[in-house]
Structure formats: structure tokens, C-alpha cells
Amino acid sequence: MQALTYHGAKDVRVENVPDPKIANDDDILLRVTATAICGSDLHLYRGKIPECYPGDILGHEFMGIVEETGPKVTAVQRGDRVVVPFVIACGDCFFCQRQVYAACETTNTGAGAAMNAKHASPPAALFGYSHLYGGISGGQAEYVRVPRANVGPLKIESSLPDERVLFLSDILPTGYQAAVNAEIVPGSSVAIFGAGPVGMMSAACARLLGAEKVFMVDHHDYRLEFARQTWGVIPINFDECEDPAEQIVSLTHGRGADASIEAVGFEAKGSAVETALTAVKLEGSSGKAIRQAMAATRRGGVVSVPGVYSGFIHAFLFGDAFDKGLSLKLGQTHVQKVMPELLGFIEEGRLQPDVIISHRMKLADAAEGYAMFNEKRDSCRKIVLTP
Numbered sequence: 011m012q013a014l015t016y017h018g019a020k021d022v023r024v025e026n027v028p029d030p031k032i033a034n035d036d037d038i039l040l041r042v043t044a045t046a047i048c049g050s051d052l053h054l055y056r057g058k059i060p061e062c063y064p065g066d067i068l069g070h071e072f073m074g075i076v077e078e079t080g081p082k083v084t085a086v087q088r089g090d091r092v093v094v095p096f097v098i099a100c101g102d103c104f105f106c107q108r109q110v111y112a113a114c115e116t117t118n119t120g121a122g123a124a125m126n127a128k129h130a131s132p133p134a135a136l137f138g139y140s141h142l143y144g145g146i147s148g149g150q151a152e153y154v155r156v157p158r159a160n161v162g163p164l165k166i167e168s169s170l171p172d173e174r175v176l177f178l179s180d181i182l183p184t185g186y187q188a189a190v191n192a193e194i195v196p197g198s199s200v201a202i203f204g205a206g207p208v209g210m211m212s213a214a215c216a217r218l219l220g221a222e223k224v225f226m227v228d229h230h231d232y233r234l235e236f237a238r239q240t241w242g243v244i245p246i247n248f249d250e251c252e253d254p255a256e257q258i259v260s261l262t263h264g265r266g267a268d269a270s271i272e273a274v275g276f277e278a279k280g281s282a283v284e285t286a287l288t289a290v291k292l293e294g295s296s297g298k299a300i301r302q303a304m305a306a307t308r309r310g311g312v313v314s315v316p317g318v319y320s321g322f323i324h325a326f327l328f329g330d331a332f333d334k335g336l337s338l339k340l341g342q343t344h345v346q347k348v349m350p351e352l353l354g355f356i357e358e359g360r361l362q363p364d365v366i367i368s369h370r371m372k373l374a375d376a377a378e379g380y381a382m383f384n385e386k387r388d389s390c391r392k393i394v395l396t397p
């Protein structure tokens with residue numbers, strides 16, 4: 011079959027690889043009908059995530075038709091159309107029982123990324139996301155093996171097109187969890203950093219929960235303008251505005267927004283020093299966006315962080331978080347917990363996540379898709395690939 015494989019920084023290729031096979035009794039084999047490229051894939055693409063090896067198949071946002079089921083699969087049947095969450099969870103461990111699926115302590119044979127984990131278990135395995143997260147082959151492929159198929163895949167029984175439900179695999183639950191963590195209620199103000207797919211899904215979900223004033227910070231005008239037209243955000247371009255957080259504070263009665271959502275992550279632009287230090291591994295993450303998010307949030311407010319971080323940040327103003335009484339909520343998304351609820355919102359027409367799709371390409375052209383999405387070429391917002 012054809013699959014998108016990793017070969018090093020900025021080197022991904024679509025090549026012929028062996029077909030996957032059922033390995034465990036609760037696996038399914040899925041024929042992929044649609045898959046997307048995520049901002050998280052860009053961290054891999056830029057060579058920033060350790061323990062990725064040549065030939066690893068990427069892709070964690072995908073859906074398709076169940077082709078074959080292991081003998082212990084009861085939740086789905088051959089022929090079902092399903093969306094698969096990017097988090098692989100067992101459903102019965104300590105964490106899964108609490109619906110903290112991204113912390114599932116039984117699925118990941120890798121080490122995770124925490125630097126001071128002691129003997130605590132690593133977080134859940136993820137599709138196509140390095141051997142730190144289990145080295146599980148991803149879904150930017152014609153076929154994919156889906157482990158723990160009784161816990162993850164969500165059946166789509168309506169006639170909704172693939173594109174409308176595909177983002178239930180990751181970015182829609184991620185935007186929703188970010189907005190729920192931000193404790194948004196009718197009338198809230200929220201500052202969203204990053205106008206990529208995750209920032210946009212956060213804006214959609216913030217509106218769904220009743221946010222009144224939504225600021226959005228980025229430096230790509232085409233993304234900001236799309237979000238302004240679609241969700242009525244107040245755009246702030248950080249190439250033009252020296253200090254977006256200062257502007258947000260002054261536009262919120264000198265207090266700051268009730269919450270911020272940081273949808274940028276550890277490769278945030280804007281601090282030349284941190285960018286240089288992270289390149290030589292003297293800094294774990296660029297702290298530009300998280301500092302801005304904390305500064306833009308009012309006392310007693312919440313800083314919600316779906317953006318991916320790694321390691322340490324020297325200039326992380328923990329004292330500011332204390333002085334302002336901020337709450338921080340972060341981490342990978344517990345996708346399984348919110349998928350059914352979000353499917354309901356899509357069916358009711360309250361969410362239409364596919365509006366962000368800007369490019370539709372063949373899986374065979376996925377390498378070009380990665381380059382385009384990475385370079386923000388051709389006003390790229392989100393790419394969907396079909397095998």
C-alpha cells in the first residue's frame with residue numbers, strides 16, 4: 011500500500027510499504043477514506059520530535075471503513091464508517107476510568123516526553139507520533155491498524171460527508187477541550203494565540219460556549235482575516251503590533267481577558283534568543299506565546315494550553331502566574347471523552363469544522379502538502395488527503 015513516511019527533517023515521502031495486519035484481538039484494520047495534516051505533524055516534519063525513524067508512517071487524523079476486525083472487537087463491524095481518535099486508550103485503567111484518556115497507562119511502550127517523570131507511567135500511545143508515543147503506524151496511508159478498537163473509533167451512521175466529521179479525530183475535540191478548560195461561559199472574553207486549525211477550532215468552540223469577545227493573535231493576515239469573517243474574532247497581527255497582550259489588556263478595561271488559549275506551542279515565533287537556544291537544545295521550548303497568553307489574562311483567569319510544549323522554559327514567569335492567581339490547564343486531548351457530544355453538535359448544525367479546509371489533495375501528493383502547510387503557502391489553512 012501507499013503511505014506517507016518520515017525520513018528526516020523536511021523529508022517525508024509517499025512510498026510503497028507492506029500492508030498492515032491485525033496483531034491483537036481487539037485491533038481493526040481500517041481502509042482510510044480521508045486523512046488530514048496537523049500542526050502537530052509539522053513539529054515532526056521540522057525534525058523537532060525525538061525518536062522518529064526513517065520509514066515511520068505519520069498521520070493521526072483519519073477516518074475510513076472497517077475492513078477487518080479482531081475476534082474481540084465488539085464495538086464496530088466490517089463495513090462500518092468510523093472516525094478514529096488520535097489517542098490510543100484501553101478504556102479500563104485508572105486514567106481511562108476517569109476519562110483522562112490521554113494519560114492511559116497501558117497503551118504506550120515508549121517513554122513519553124516528561125523530563126522528571128520518576129517511575130510514573132508514560133502517557134497514552136498516539137498514532138504516527140514517534141517512538142516516545144509507542145511507534146504506532148499512522149493513518150496517512152491507504153490502510154491502518156487501529157489498536158484498542160472497542161474504545162476509540164466512533165461510528166458515523168448519518169450521511170454526513172467525511173470532511174464534516176474528520177476533525178473529530180483531533181482538532182475539533184482539541185479546540186473544544188481548550189475552550190472548556192478556559193471555563194468560557196456566555197459573555198466571556200478570550201484571547202486565542204495562534205490562528206492555525208487548533209486556534210480556529212478553539213474560536214468556533216468558544217463561540218459555541220457563548221464567548222462574547224474573542225481576540226486572535228497571529229502574523230498571517232490570511233488566517234486572521236478568515237477567522238474574523240467566520241467567527242467575528244478581533245484580529246491582532248504580532249508583526250504589526252509590538253505587544254499584543256498589552257493591546258488585549260487595554261481593550262478589556264485594563265484587566266485582561268477572562269481566559270487565554272495558547273494554540274501555538276513550543277516553536278512559537280517572536281523571540282530570536284529562544285529560537286536560537288532551542289535549536290542548540292539549551293532551551294526546551296520558545297516561551298514567547300505562553301508569556302503573551304499569561305500577560306493577556308486577567309487576575310484569577312485561566313490560561314488554557316492545547317499547544318504542544320517540551321522540556322523547560324527559562325523565562326517562564328511562574329511568579330506572574332502566582333501574583334495574578336492564574337490557573338493553567340494543558341495537555342493532550344482526551345478525545346474519546348468528547349467525540350460523541352461533538353458529533354451531536356455537528357449533526358445539529360451548531361458546528362461546521364470543515365469550513366477551515368483550504369486544500370484537498372491526493373495522498374500521493376502528501377509530501378507537497380506538508381511543504382505547503384509548513385510554509386503557509388497559497389493561503390493554506392488545512393489540508394485533507396484522500397488515498
Ligand SMILES: NC(=O)c1ccc[n+]([C@@H]2O[C@H](COP(=O)([O-])OP(=O)(O)OC[C@H]3O[C@@H](n4cnc5c(N)ncnc54)[C@H](O)[C@@H]3O)[C@@H](O)[C@H]2O)c1
Binds near residue numbers: 049273
Ligand atoms: N493538545 C493536543 O492534543 C493538540 C492537538 C492538536 C494540535 N496540538 C498543537 O496545537 C498547536 C497548533 O496546531 P495547528 O494545527 O493550529 O498548527 P499551525 O502551525 O497551523 O498553527 C500555529 C499558528 O501559530 C502562529 N504563531 C507562531 N508564533 C506565534 C506567536 N508567538 N503568537 C501567536 N501566534 C503564533 C503561526 O503563525 C501559526 O498560524 C501545535 O503545537 C500542535 O502540535 C495539540
Ligand SMILES: [Zn+2]
Binds near residue numbers: 049050051181
Ligand atoms: Zn493533530
Ligand SMILES: [Zn+2]
Binds near residue numbers: 106115117
Ligand atoms: Zn487506559
